[in-house]
Amino acid sequence: MASANFRKAYYSSLGVQVVEVKPSLETALQGDILDIERLNKLCLWVRIPHAYRPLVWKVLLGTNSLAKEVWPFVDQQREEQFEDLKRCVQVLLQRPAKSGLPNPPFSSSDDLTADVMVYMLLVQLDTGRSPRRLASILSSASLPHSLSHLRALANTMLEVCDTSESDAYWLFESFVRRYNVSFSDAPPATLQQQQPKQQKLSQQHAVEADRIATEIGAMQNLLRTHHAQLLAHMLSFGQGLEVYCYSWFRTYFASVVPPHCLEGIWDIFIGGAPGILSYLGLSLLLACKRKIEAVRSARDLVKLFDQVERWVDMDAVANTAIDLWERPVLEGMTKDLRKALGYNF
Incomplete structure (x- = not known):
């Protein structure tokens, strides 16, 4: 609440009139056929209340149809498929008694975890692996490191959909499909060496x-514009920023920013402005500027970023990222358009 009040006060100092969120959102959700453009604009220019977010994201990601009359039927079908997938993973996770290994403590009645969501997604979508290979992955002691980026995404969806496991899974599935999140760590250069059924996964990884x-x-x-000296210091170690920040962008920052701080960023991202992620990265770098300036090697910088959540206020980082992104976008709009969005400058 303090963060929201600070944000409102900050906008007031800039002459910005903040849109009343709940009435605008409830109006947008009325009618038999939803207006996706209107929902996109709301995601871009207001922060969606937590209670409404799963529904709004389901519509924007294509999990739910724009036609509200089909929602009950679709929800029922998805719930049944969700339970089938969960049960399938339970069966695949069972180890033979003769192996001497204990079975993982998971049953279809247990609370859903991020790892189980990833396993369910592998069963549903990963057609590039044979059933035997899938069973081998699921029988391992823990989720392979190559799939840890999916775990981060799944965990965020679990936090966003804290009242429905089924919604959490289907939002996770829709997010992965919409944004072509890959299942593979294979470098693009190996594409030609793979079998045809594996090439689709490698192509997806290359796109990613x-x-x-x-x-x-x-x-x-952006960093060159806002703090050229900090960028020069980071590059002085002979490595590009991708060495330090690749995992941030691969997980859409779910691996580093807590879900409650990331929700507003993903509102904007899902609403149609992927550029917000670069501003979030900029905000993170600026927030730990002094720590970065004290680093004297690429190895130490990697270690710093592995623990970056210890050094910065993630709520402030997310708010700063949104502020940095909004201002140039708004200034590039016509006065009439800004007024229509609820701004008076």
Whole structure:
């Protein structure tokens, strides 16, 4: 609440009239057919209340149809498929009695975890692996490191959908499909050496790598504008920013920013402004500026970023990222458009 009050006071000092969120959102959710453009704009220019966020994201990510009349039927079908997938993972996780290994403490009645969500997604979507290979992955002691980026995304969705495990899973699944999150760590250079059924996964990884490179490049340009000396110091160790920040962008910052701080950022991202991620990276770098300036090697900088949540206030980082992103966007709009969004400058 203090963060929201500070943000409101800050906007008032800039002459900005903050849109009343709940009435605007409830109006947008009325009618038999939802207006996706209107919901996108709300995600961009107001922070969606936590209670409404799962529904809004389900519509924007395509989990729910724009036609409200089909929601009950779709929800029922998805709930049944969710339980089937969860039960399937339970069966695959069982180890033969002769192996001498204990079975993982998981049953279909247990609370859903991020790891189980990843396993469910592998069963549903990862057609590049054979059933035997999937069973081998699921029988391991823990989730493979190559899939840890998926765990971070799943954990965020669990926090966002804290009242429905089914909603959490289907939002996770829709997010992965919408944004082409890869299942593989194979470098793009090995694409031609793989079997046809594996190439789709490698192509997906190559697309993801290109996206991350573009976003890190945008963050580097922003840092050059806001604090060129800090950028020069980081580059002086002979490594590019991707060495330090790749995991940030691969997980859409779910690996470093707590879900309650990331929700507002993802509102904007899902609402149609992927550029917010580069501003979030900029905000993180600026927030630990003094720590970075004290570092004297690339190895120490990697260690610093592995523990960055210990050194910064993530709530402040998220708010600063939104402020940095909003101001140039708003200034580039016409006065009439700003007024329509609820701003008076």
